[in-house]
Amino acid sequence: MSIDENTAAKVAKLARIKVEGDALPALAAEFSAILDFIEQLEEVDVEGVEPMTSVTPMRLKRRKDVVTDGNMQDKILSNAPDAREGFFAVPKVVE
């Protein structure tokens, strides 16, 4: 499967990664190579085989409905470039 430069640019945009125009051909080529490999994997017959989600048999970890965390506004906001009155302050985003 071949990925063109437009698709590569779209994927980069969706992932919010800035890619300059001259870097796109290489990126598109890498995507294509990855997808070619996946296509190769698809040749394996997995009819009736359950998808493997864990190497060892494990049960999804669960916890009780108890409040054990939170109440650390200062720590939560400490990495924010801008915070005011307990909120993260970000450039205006309004629909």
Place this chain on the structure above:
Amino acid sequence: MLDLSYEAPKAKTIAGAKHDWEMVIGMEVHAQVSSKAKLFSGASTQFGAEPNSNVSFVDAAMPGMLPVLNEFCIEQAVRTGLGLKARINLVSAFDRKNYFYPDLPQGYQISQLYQPLVGEGEVLVEMGPGIARRVRIERIHVEQDAGKSIHDMDPTMSFVDLNRTGVALMEIVSRPDIRSPEEAAAYVSKLRQIMLYLGTCDGNMQNGNLRADVNVSVCRPGDYERYMETQDFSHLGTRCEIKNMNSLRFIQQAIEYEARRQIQILESGGTVDQETRLYDPDKGETRSMRSKEEAHDYRYFPDPDLLPLELEQSWVDDIAASLPELPDEKKARFIAEYGLTDYDASVLTAEVEAAAYFEEVAKGRDGKMAANWVINELFGRLKKEDHDITESPVSPQQLGAIIDLIKKGDISGKIAKELFEIVYKEGGDPVEIVEQRGMKQVTDTGAIEAAVDEIIAANPAQVEKAQSNPKLAGWFVGQVMKATGGKANPKAVNDIVKAKLGL
């Protein structure tokens, strides 16, 4: 089951320039799970806390933090599924829905696209006595809520509060079985009622704990029936999705506006674009959220941080065994057991607390009479002061005692209303109040006869008139009631007056 006798309501039609149109509506209702802690973290779900105080490092998506599932949230979603008569999937899984927004620090929402927790179910939505729409539920999946952005605190900045981030939501997805704005509102109300009965969502729409996305399309009469026969969507029109409404009134207004907008486009030869729209209640219109279109390439994939969720059938069975009686069953039982009308049974079962109150009053008493007193007197009085049933100053025992006094003939219906008012305002034992304040009805016919004799003797002219026009006998009854302070038994007075006047 009682509901076999329901008839489906007619779809709403809108007259177009050339022919009639019908609307087809499907809904995605987001209901916040009632839980103390969030879906994947130990932070509190408490509403109205200081901004960013109910936030853990998991919710803030700090590097290296891993989600751990809150089992109670799953139990609540299973309970909801069982309440909607839905299939519970013993194996489900969590997926990442990727998009960027400042109130979503992970850059993805953990949701369930491919294997939802709950499968197909159904909800009976009553639109009047004997009329109900059966709305099919396609699925319920569990997912994280996003945070909250506030746009009006600063001219150039948006303020973000992550307290809501990571709170568990149930997304209840219906089939396109809803056919009018009124049905859409009634459907949301019914889901809310069921979840309140189950205790799985507090139903608070104002706080955003229950909100809906609405898919609207229009078609020509007959198209919908063809869709239902074949389940082939090509018989239906192109739909638009109106996002995130938390008011039943706005939901109805938005659907009405959107259907008319689509009809106008189609009748002028255009085509409806499938898109996401936003309802603006100030302008009363929907508008396109074009900026969202491209961002809505969600690139879902299974969340590698979470194993599939496997449930044991016995665990699900235990939840099923603990379900309370649900609104439809309770209503049917009230009709059968207490001889109530459809309407009264609906009113009394609207809230589980009111239903319990009624049953307490009706225990060992005439059910219809109990229903009348609870609905007309108590509910009316509570409504006047904007109180709900849990705040009633009159207990079921007190109201029951008032009804017993009427039944025994100790007080008339009119006096009973006065007594009710006294108990409502001052409290106390109704039996004692009647004794102490001399409110007991006079059933002693001797005393009534004496009063009648007195009035007949004092009013010879009235006697003559009444004898030639029996309708005027009512005047004497009124006089006797006045003379006895309303305590005489009206039927006894009526009989004695008639006899004495020779009517």
